[in-house]
Amino acid sequence: MALRLDSKVPSGPMDRKWEKHKFDLKLVNPANKRKFRVIVVGSGLAGASAAATLAELGYLVDCFTFHDSARRAHSIAAQGGINAAKNYQNDGDSVHRLFYDTVKGGDFRAREANVHRLAEVSTAIIDQCVAQGVPFAREYGGGLANRSFGGAQVSRTFYARGQTGQQLLLGAYQALQRQVGAGKVTMHTRSEMLDVVVEGGRARGIVTRDLVTGKIESWAADAVVLGTGGYSNVFFLSTNAKACNVTATWRAHRRGAGFANPCFTQIHPTSIPVSNEHASKTTLMSESLRNDGRVWVPLKAGDRRAPDDVPDHERDYYLERRYPSFGNLVPRDVASRAAKIVCDEGRGVGPGGRGVYLDFRDAIQRVGKDTIRQRYGNLFDMYANITGEDPYAVPMRIYPAPHYTMGGLWVDYDLMSTVPGLFVVGEANFSDHGANRLGASALMQGLADGYFVLPYTIGGYLAGAGTSGLKADAPAFLSVAKECAERTKRLLAVPGTRSPDSFHIELGKVMWDECGMARNRTGLERALKKIPEIREAFWKDVRVLGTGDRLNQNLEKAGRVADFLEFAEVMVLDALTREESCGGHFREEHQTSEGEALRNDKDFQHVAVWEWKGDGKAPELTKEPLAFEVVHPSTRSYK
């Protein structure tokens, strides 16, 4: 049976849909709200904002995170900023323009109605965060400051120094802790969700492992919300925090939630290249650096001279050459691919030849070192600290790295997955970014989902579906808990020799080589062969020491790697099936004579949604066709 994909997009004109829908949604009587219990998994921007808001509304909330505190979520690391259509700069921004930019930036693979709603609520996010005490950057007059980000033509990005994610998360975390203090939210830290319990066609709760005691526990609720983040760590090396993983969404997928567009991943062009074989992650250098830095490599392959010794006429400022109108500010996917091409030609710089220069020489000459320090001081310090080089004197070296995942669990307009009662927010859903996300839009989407969308739509669901009535000791819970306990035991029992990390590294390499910045049929088919081999080797040769009844980080890691090893396959299959190039998905077979992406709207203007069919069985594909009523598909051009 194929998945039933009803997007539930409301009728009516684009800019009236959300208003109308909010009115049409059934309401839960205020006195009845405290009869409903909602589980929120994740306390990042999406989860924390949802949990706090639901509690304010009067629902009983249980919030789970594997971190030791809600404040540690990966959202904390976001640097650059958050978009909102405030038009404070009077430069012609509007809800419509933000909507238009996001649909186009996503290369026409997002659902228009969702994107429009995102642009609409973006303004309320800023108001809310200011009221919470988020110390956004200000002008001397006391008003909020903005900058232009990621090549946007208007200045709509709000920021708090280079720590916007931190400050927004602390705002949401503080709102959440306020509810914890008031007894409205029960916070379960160091608690990892291992599975969702689905019974009678409805999500009933979750099963978790207490990471300190090892206890497997069941939690019943009337609805479950996943705000568990993205899966960039399938590549092992990424800009994400080390603990980010796919377990929550993958386990939900195995229980019936469709996985949408798993091959849509974003490779960020400006990360610090890895310098040694033991590198455990890549570090992002904010995209804002491209406002002043010029990207180049030597003209000749194999040129090993120091950058200063390469005269200007022997340098190739390849972005400026290929894209004269956008130059160094082309979108992320375009910049990343261009860097890969010049490195493939043997013109890359630094160890292993996987790097390009980001050079501030001209900017320093133009505006002075002090101005550059004011603009990017903390980033330059971070770079110097990690590489031991002084970027004021020698050009930075950068290289693309996995950064964000547009794919995720499929959700309808109400943010509900294909499992009734299971909602998905933030990076975990397939969301509003289509095939490519614009800078400063992930924070916006996470908070839009959590503060302003889910709290309404979940009410509509609960008003209709009523309480669940299934207790945590019901057979449905017991059997899932038993499966989780057995899987944990199985991991501990493998008489192997290799660390979970070593398998993760092996998988990551396959994914990066075959399903990274550029993909082709041969490589993807090779990956489809290799992944099951690694998976098999894992279950034979992984070594998880210690016991399951206390803190055991190797055991946690092993479980996550095991899920990545299953998930990777559908990601590659999706990439193989999508015979076009769009956004972050570049199929080498589908490009113009100039090497630009060639979209195929006739055959692929849809969301690809995969359904789990069981271990060893091929997943089944169902398509949600996309219609563009307002923004008509065009070819992105940055020439």
Place this chain on the structure above:
Amino acid sequence: MNLTLHVWRQEGPGVPGRMERHEVAGVSPDMSFLEMMDLVNERLVREGKEPVAFEHDCREGICGCCSMVVNGAAHGPKKATTVCQLHMRTFKDGDTITVEPWRAAAFPVVRDLVVDRSALDRVIAAGGFVSVNTGSAPDGNAIPVPKEAADVSMDAAACIGCGACVAACPNASAMLFTAAKVAHLNRLPQGVPEAARRVRAMVEQMDAEGFGACTNHYECMEACPKEIPVRFIAEMNRAWTKASLSAESAAADKAGFG
């Protein structure tokens, strides 16, 4: 590089721990301190021994997870640097390095180098917020905030909640952590209405958690990876005195906060 490591091992809460010696070979100066620890753990697994538990996540100096006392200093020898951002080029070939967990009564050891810092969350839950429900906010530009106030507020808000200040303090005081949150919120117009209640509630919770008193050693500021200045502590002390004297205090606290 080759190093000798003395690492704290402790099976679980409340059981005795001990230092364990490891000879580490093949360390590259480009590695971060945590990547060096990864190397140690990889080898331990190969040898069939349980790896050292330590907390980490972002490895970019922002999440506040990592927490190691390296050679007696919280986050190690480099100023304004979390241990995840400390690179091995800071050390010399042949060095002996000791690695221990945060030590404080309010931070019980969970295992090896992992401690329980939930006391800090409870200090925030007591009053480290602005009581504003979603949807009730005025336009973001309705209330101008002087740039200076926003900037200093941001200096304080930069705290990553790692607890190094507590670990570095001879009294295991959480004054710098608490003062930073008070300074962040009380300075902004949005935080002013609750300023007095906030400082009272947070200080009370801080005491209840068993953190020590501040006796002006200023080790906290030295250890702080974000260089939060101790003048925020003086500021909080003044705010606390004022709040304690204010007439509404007793009544307000009885009525509950939040």
